[in-house]
Amino acid sequence: MTEKxxxxxxxxxxxxxRRELLALGGWEFGLDVSNIDESQAVNETPAEYVRRLSRxxxxxxxxxxxxQNIIIGADTCVVIENDILGKPASPAExxxxxxxxxGVTHQVYTGIAVVRVSDGSLWTDVVVTDVPMRSYxxxxxxRYIQTGDPMDKAGAYGIQNPDFQPVAFMQGCYASVMGLPLxxxxxxxxxxxxxxxxxxxxxxxxxxxxxxxxxxxxxxxENES
Numbered sequence: 372m373t374e375k376x377x378x379x380x381x382x383x384x385x386x387x388x389r390r391e392l393l394a395l396g397g398w399e400f401g402l403d404v405s406n407i408d409e410s411q412a413v414n415e416t417p418a419e420y421v422r423r424l425s426r427x428x429x430x431x432x433x434x435x436x437x438x439q440n441i442i443i444g445a446d447t448c449v450v451i452e453n454d455i456l457g458k459p460a461s462p463a464e465x466x467x468x469x470x471x472x473x474g475v476t477h478q479v480y481t482g483i484a485v486v487r488v489s490d491g492s493l494w495t496d497v498v499v500t501d502v503p504m505r506s507y508x509x510x511x512x513x514r515y516i517q518t519g520d521p522m523d524k525a526g527a528y529g530i531q532n533p534d535f536q537p538v539a540f541m542q543g544c545y546a547s548v549m550g551l552p553l554x555x556x557x558x559x560x561x562x563x564x565x566x567x568x569x570x571x572x573x574x575x576x577x578x579x580x581x582x583x584x585x586x587x588x589x590x591x592x593e594n595e596s
Contacts, residue, residue: 397569449526
């Protein structure tokens with residue numbers, strides 16, 4: 372899937388959730404998705420893993436990009452007891468993941484990378500969010516698996532699913548758990564000379580129906596810089 376000529380921003384992701392989140396900043400953007408090997412390297416930490424994959428996703432589309440493009444790559448993984456949970460390969464694996472996550476707190480790691488094609492400048496970041504899951508029932512798990520929603524999501528769940536609602540409460544970046552931490556991305560894009568074209572914080576909170584505790588900290592750091 373390639374839409375390279377729409378604007379300077381180029382999102383190297385086929386995730387509909389990342390597209391929806393990126394649009395909240397008022398940015399116009401194109402898409403150019405390239406498949407890469409997402410296997411974890413030996414002794415690679417979760418933070419190293421998502422940073423590397425986000426960088427590789429961005430760099431994979433670099434040969435097809437134009438000089439004015441700013442490429443965004445992102446990768447998200449669910450981590451419990453130092454184990455990385457990717458997308459389930461089957462309903463049985465989705466069930467196993469969901470039952471393992473039930474009633475406990477795990478971490479979601481999201482890596483992002485921004486590449487400015489004109490000079491090859493590269494900026495990366497990793498956002499880690501604690502996610503406490505509620506004690507959903509076995510029957511709820513089975514109904515959720517039947518919807519097919521878990522199959523394209525790391526850890527086999529979508530935090531934003533209105534019916535399953537797997538998370539007990541949140542105190543971190545909701546957008547990061549969905550796959551694209553907008554405050555962190557905004558900071559990286561600012562390095563590349565790209566500012567939001569809309570009120571990013573207001574749009575994000577209104578869209579996600581979430582009073583975010585993260586963005587005031589981000590804004591204070593922005594004001595200090």
